[in-house]
Amino acid sequence: MSPFTELxxxxxxxxxxxxxxxxxxxxxxxxxxxxxxxxxxxxxRDEDGVPGYAKIMDADLVPDEGLEWLSQFxxxxxxxxxxxxxxxxxxxxxxxxKRGTISHIAAVIQxxxxxxxxxxxxxxxxxxxRYTISTRRAETPVEDWDSTNILRNGGAELNADDWFSNxxxxxxxxxxxxxxxxxxxVEAGSNQINIGTSSLAGTxxxxxxxxxxxxxLYVKGRPSAIGxxxxxxxxxxGGASGEQSYGGSQKVVLTNGWQRLLIxxxxxxxxxxxxxxxxxxxxNDTGAWVTGDGVDFEGAQVEAGDRVTPYIETAGAxxxxxxxxxxxxxxxxxTKPAGLTANYQxxxxxxxxxxxxxxxxxxxxxxxxxxxxxxxxx
Numbered sequence: 001m002s003p004f005t006e007l008x009x010x011x012x013x014x015x016x017x018x019x020x021x022x023x024x025x026x027x028x029x030x031x032x033x034x035x036x037x038x039x040x041x042x043x044x045r046d047e048d049g050v051p052g053y054a055k056i057m058d059a060d061l062v063p064d065e066g067l068e069w070l071s072q073f074x075x076x077x078x079x080x081x082x083x084x085x086x087x088x089x090x091x092x093x094x095x096x097x098k099r100g101t102i103s104h105i106a107a108v109i110q111x112x113x114x115x116x117x118x119x120x121x122x123x124x125x126x127x128x129x130r131y132t133i134s135t136r137r138a139e140t141p142v143e144d145w146d147s148t149n150i151l152r153n154g155g156a157e158l159n160a161d162d163w164f165s166n167x168x169x170x171x172x173x174x175x176x177x178x179x180x181x182x183x184x185x186v187e188a189g190s191n192q193i194n195i196g197t198s199s200l201a202g203t204x205x206x207x208x209x210x211x212x213x214x215x216x217l218y219v220k221g222r223p224s225a226i227g228x229x230x231x232x233x234x235x236x237x238g239g240a241s242g243e244q245s246y247g248g249s250q251k252v253v254l255t256n257g258w259q260r261l262l263i264x265x266x267x268x269x270x271x272x273x274x275x276x277x278x279x280x281x282x283x284n285d286t287g288a289w290v291t292g293d294g295v296d297f298e299g300a301q302v303e304a305g306d307r308v309t310p311y312i313e314t315a316g317a318x319x320x321x322x323x324x325x326x327x328x329x330x331x332x333x334x335t336k337p338a339g340l341t342a343n344y345q346x347x348x349x350x351x352x353x354x355x356x357x358x359x360x361x362x363x364x365x366x367x368x369x370x371x372x373x374x375x376x377x378x
Contacts, residue, residue, distance in 0.1 A: 143326025193282035221254030222294030229283035238274030265306030
């Protein structure tokens, strides 16, 4: 019996013998009608020395469903996905008077970082009303990374240009796209699938040995191909040497849901390569492919670096994404004081200005970083 039901039922105690003889019909009626009032009653009544309504303003006593409401008084934006206990901790440690200060801005951003959670803040960066936030790439979620998809037709929005088929019937279709309004489909030919991107799809420039690229593609099995394996391979092409692989993904078993195939941080071997290719191959690990078995695919991406980042749509040209489309960028925007402009960037390590701001003398720099490599400049 809830406290509110008990309070109301007490006024009808003289009817309890009759109610008991009727299987407590009156009690059940009061319970069902009073359920909607119990929440308010629980907050409004005095309890254990706590005055009525006081608990709604206390981070330890407020019901879980009241935490978002209470956060407005603390000046706190509660992040999505955290537990009620974590919300209470944020409310208790929050100090609205610190909002807009460097320490508060950095603290909010650090919640989304890993490692040493380094945040550089450069005030008056080009203007009294502009500041720049920098975080280290290795400590920043990949959702925030800036990147460029060098495959100029990673999606199927315009056409199937830049794709060719050695084995399989390749075409565009529109029945189940993951991005946009269209996707590719390939149906096995000669009991296998072997398709790739053309020489114009992912061009390179300059010396290429050791350059790292990450490659990805989304795939989904058609009914007759579910349970069979598929994988991708990255190839480097051009220059004096013949085409060769620079890395492959793990083989995955196809399902009726989209999966992302990944090749992360694979290095180009030759120094004079002019472009890279992405190939999609069928495998016979879990069953032989037969002519007509189909795979849907889209979201092809080749990007510099050692991690795969969220897909960047391309439709006829390479495309880039600026830094800050993940939780760190959101934190930068959420903590920006009114009237100021916040710029966000990701650095490989740190720059000389950061070093000189953190250390008073060159002796202190040398003491902290015995080698240039230790500075992690970038």
